Amino acid sequence: MPNRPVALVLASLLALSACAPGPGGSGGGQDITVWLMKDSATDDFVSRFEAEFERDHPGLDLRVQVQEWNGITQKVTSALASTDPPDVIEVGNTQVAQYASSDGVTDLSGKVEELGGGDWIPGLAEPGAVGGKQFGIPFYAANRxxxxxxxxxxxxxxxxxxxxxxxxxxxxxxxxxxxxxxxxxxxxxxxxxxxxxxxxxxxxxxxxxxxxxxxxxxxxxxxxxxxxxxxxxxxxxxxxxxxxxxxxxxxxxxxxxxxxxxxxxxxxxxxxxxxxxxxxxxxxxxxxxxxxxxxxFTGGSDLIIPLASPRQDGAYAVVKALAGEKWQVELARAMNYVPNRTSLAGSVGDDPGAAAMAAGAVNGHATPNSPxxxxxxxxxxxxxxxxxxxxxxxxxxxxxxxxxxxxxxxxxxx
The missing domain is CATH 3.40.190.10 (Periplasmic binding protein-like II)
Incomplete structure (x- = not known):
């Protein structure tokens, strides 16, 4: 279940992304393909995110593709083994260890501080970390x-x-x-x-x-x-x-x-x-x-970047935006999910169920982090x-x- 705060990407990253040629972009920019899961976000949220992201990143053309949960494990496994995978993939938080074991996921440990990792909900952050490295970036959470x-x-x-x-x-x-x-x-x-x-x-x-x-x-x-x-x-x-x-x-x-x-x-x-x-x-x-x-138990999703993606800078720009404060708050209000940061628990609005869920999320956990x-x-x-x-x-x-x-x-x- 989703929630996403937004942060703008560093100008240097944008410049790198803008300079890299990409296939088929309608504006001649680099295509960035993102797999989001069904019911993780409303159509309106996706449309607004695509429009604002492309406005703020003129060298990137975003392609959000919605995936079904049924059969997704094999589909993601195959994508991680391919030479041209999607650039960003939403995965279940407890699935990160399984995918990371393939050695096909980008290590984002060096970005944790920049992404506000010290404030992440433990039930999303902990399963995203495998062998001391952060492969999954918390996206949104839900709990009982x-x-x-x-x-x-x-x-x-x-x-x-x-x-x-x-x-x-x-x-x-x-x-x-x-x-x-x-x-x-x-x-x-x-x-x-x-x-x-x-x-x-x-x-x-x-x-x-x-x-x-x-x-x-x-x-x-x-x-x-x-x-x-x-x-x-x-x-x-x-x-x-x-x-x-x-x-x-x-x-x-x-x-x-x-x-x-x-x-x-x-x-x-x-x-x-x-x-x-x-x-x-x-x-x-x-x-x-x-x-x-x-x-x-914290259910929800993390975002991963396939190691084989040649568009690492553009992929990280998407992850940084979706995991940043603006879009986390937007998604929390649209879907009544829990944002990825404990400090954003109050952003769920006046929905009493979401408020109770957010209050409990601060003590969220995940299953043992084994593939x-x-x-x-x-x-x-x-x-x-x-x-x-x-x-x-x-x-x-x-x-x-x-x-x-x-x-x-x-x-x-x-």
Whole structure:
């Protein structure tokens, strides 16, 4: 999900770009091809960005091409191996390590300070850095919040909690009669990940050139126990995730006080049950203390520059613009996404869902930064671990089994 602040490119870079001949530009300039993903930006945003970028960079002709997410991994992999790839590619933040492992992505470490890297949201910046080098430049972010029924909270005499303890207490008061205090399916591993990070742990930790699963640790087990206590305050299934059944359909039935999702899920609930449209509110996932919101998985995108692009200066000009303040703010307001910088969190406007998301984004994280992480998700032993814990199995034994699968998957290419 996108957000982009703008900064103008240095005159020297512009001069270099303007002097370099390029194929097929309508104005005789150098063509710069940019791949953006579907639904990352509105058509209006793209049109305005193209027009203003070309106005400010008269030697460059921008060509923004929208790509489908389905099949994009193979398409990007092939592009990085070609001799004339697109010049800038938007990629999922957790995919940067996979693409960087091909040695086909430009190292932008020397540009981090110029791009405001000290202010980047960790959940975008960290997965963009591989082996101590910055290959991915944060583009936009989105994360989960708690979507709640304002009327049910008021009737129970509770307000949006700030801490985990307050959250458990409030949810217990809401879990009465036919009303579920919370709908939390048993295999929402993204939510568990946040609890693990809150405890100071991780899903896996690096061990030299290899990785080791880290659920069977005090931090991982404490996170699973909190998940168990919270999940018990509703009737969510213990052996399926948020898509089976669709949790928005469950909430739309009218007997759920809160659920955890990206803010856009509230619109789906309202579409299914218009009576709930004005009854839904948002708050960040509570943390262990009121001083810091709960940790959340940061979804979103980074921008990369293929190493084989002969138009490196022009490509960097695009990245600098999209990652700069002007276009980050523009995109935040157009798409209700979180900007790439913590200092821009207030730029999302008055949308309450986006505001809650931005507040939580300051404690955002990403999955372990391994090119083999996709192999973990394919099997997803974390879901199996959660179901085991929720159905009475020994947590440590279940965690050890999950860690073994995670370790094998992450080290399969080592």
């Amino acid at each position: 919040v708690v979507v709640y029924r304002k009327d049910l909270f008021a009737a129970a005499g509770v307000t949006p909690p700030k801490t985990r303890d307050e959250w458990l207490a409030a949810t217990a008061k809401l879990d009465r009669g036919d009303t579920q205090g919370i709908y939390l399916p048993g295999q929402n591993w993204y939510v568990l990940s946040g609890f693990v990070w809150d405890e100071g742990g991780d899903l896996a930790v690096p061990d030299g050139d290899r990785w080791t699963g880290a659920l069977n640790t005090p931090q991982g087990l404490a996170a699973a126990d909190f998940y168990r206590r919270l999940q018990a305050l509703g009737d969510g299934p213990k052996d399926s995730d948020e898509a089976r059944p669709q949790q928005t359909d469950v909430v739309a039935a009218g007997q759920v006080a809160q659920f955890i999702a990206v803010p856009g899920a509230a619109k789906l609930v309202a579409e299914a049950n218009p009576d709930l449209a004005d009854r839904l509110g948002f708050f960040p996932v509570p943390g262990k203390t009121a001083a810091t919101p709960g940790a959340v 083999n992480w996709a192999a973990v998700e394919a099997r997803n032993p974390i879901k199996e671990f959660l179901t085991a814990v929720l159905t009475g199995a020994d947590p440590a034994a279940a965690a050890a089994r999950a860690d073994q699968v995670i370790t094998q998957a992450l080290d399969s290419g080592a």
